[in-house]
Structures are given as structure tokens and as C-alpha cells.
Amino acid sequence: MTNIVAFIGPSGSGKSSLQTVMGIPKILSLTSRPPRPDESNGRDYIFKTREDIIERNNNGKLLEVTEYNGHLYATTKESVEELITKNITASIILDEHGVKMLRKQYPNRILVVGVYASLKDCRTRLEQRSNYAMKRLDSYRKKFSDCLQQVT
Numbered sequence: 001m002t003n004i005v006a007f008i009g010p011s012g013s014g015k016s017s018l019q020t021v022m023g024i025p026k027i028l029s030l031t032s033r034p035p036r037p038d039e040s041n042g043r044d045y046i047f048k049t050r051e052d053i054i055e056r057n058n059n060g061k062l063l064e065v066t067e068y069n070g071h072l073y074a075t076t077k078e079s080v081e082e083l084i085t086k087n088i089t090a091s092i093i094l095d096e097h098g099v100k101m102l103r104k105q106y107p108n109r110i111l112v113v114g115v116y117a118s119l120k121d122c123r124t125r126l127e128q129r130s131n132y133a134m135k136r137l138d139s140y141r142k143k144f145s146d147c148l149q150q151v152t
């Protein structure tokens with residue numbers, strides 16, 4: 001039984017777009033990253049301060065927390081427990097650490113979808129987003145191939 005469809009992939013590969021068009025309800029992650037101009041709180045992420053996320057983690061409220069590019073990203077226990085209790089399926093964007101942690105907690109409940117786009121396409125898309133994201137692309141793509149080997 002799958003309750004969590006987890007999308008992983010490099011920046012600009014289309015994870016968020018695919019997640020949206022597939023129409024599977026979303027589990028929103030917490031993040032300390034500031035919202036981008038086209039993002040809104042409660043639709044794309046739940047934007048929190050770094051201190052808030054650390055406090056929740058210390059209080060045992062998080063299933064997993066990861067740091068990426070200087071910002072924290074986290075999945076709350078509550079969001080996933082609700083799915084399991086109600087036996088519904090929802091989707092989430094994770095990295096390899098997140099997949100490992102959720103798998104540890106809920107083995108056989110996760111379907112991992114690796115989203116791939118060519119480096120050229122990712123670059124073109126991220127150019128339209130920001131130079132900041134561009135800088136992360138090369139290292140993230142390497143991580144992605146390692147990641148797929150680890151989670152599949």
C-alpha cells in the first residue's frame with residue numbers, strides 16, 4: 001500500500017510541476033528558505049524560521065529534517081501520520097535523506113519518482129529563476145545520480 005509518492009530530482013527538473021499536474025494531494029514541507037516571488041505560504045511550502053524548525057525537531061515533531069544550501073527543509077510527523085491513519089495517498093518533494101528517513105519509518109509505504117531533465121533544460125529553466133539556483137545545479141545533479149542508486 002502506497003501512502004506517499006515522493007518526487008526527487010535536480011533543481012529545474014520539473015518536480016513541482018509534475019507533482020502539481022499529477023493532482024495527488026500534497027504534503028507540504030516546512031522550510032526556512034524565503035519564499036520565491038511566485039510562491040505562497042501554505043501552497044508551496046510552510047515557511048518558518050530556522051529557530052522554529054529546530055525547536056520542532058527538538059520536541060520530536062519532525063520525521064526528518066535536512067539542510068540544503070543553507071536552509072532547513074523538514075517533514076512533520078503529523079502530516080504523514082494523518083495519511084496513514086486515514087489511508088490516503090499524498091505526494092511530497094524530498095531529497096535522498098528524506099526518502100531514507102521516511103522509508104525507515106514507513107517501509108513499503110513510499111513510491112519514489114525520480115524526475116529527470118537534461119542538464120541543458122535544467123539550466124535554461126533555472127536561468128529564468130535565478131543565478132543563485134544555477135550555482136547549485138552541477139553539484140545537485142551529481143547528488144541525484146548517487147541518490148537514485150541509493151534509493152532504488
Ligand SMILES: Nc1nc2c(ncn2[C@@H]2O[C@H](COP(=O)(O)OP(=O)(O)O)[C@@H](O)[C@H]2O)c(=O)[nH]1
Nearest residue numbers: 011012029066068073074075093094095097098
Ligand atoms: N529531506 C527533505 N528535502 C526536501 C523537503 N522539501 C524539499 N526538499 C529538498 O530541497 C530541495 C530544494 O528545494 P527548493 O529550495 O524548493 O529548490 P528547487 O528544488 O530548486 O525547487 C528540493 O529539491 C528537495 O530535494 C523535505 O521536506 N525534506
Ligand SMILES: Nc1ncnc2c1ncn2[C@@H]1O[C@H](COP(=O)(O)OP(=O)(O)O)[C@@H](O)[C@H]1O
Nearest residue numbers: 009010011012013014015016017018115125126
Ligand atoms: N516538462 C517540462 N517542459 C518544459 N518546462 C517545464 C517542464 N517541467 C517544468 N518546466 C518548467 O521548468 C521550471 C522549473 O520547474 P519546477 O517544477 O519548478 O522544477 P523543480 O521543482 O524540480 O525545481 C518551471 O518554470 C516549469 O514551468
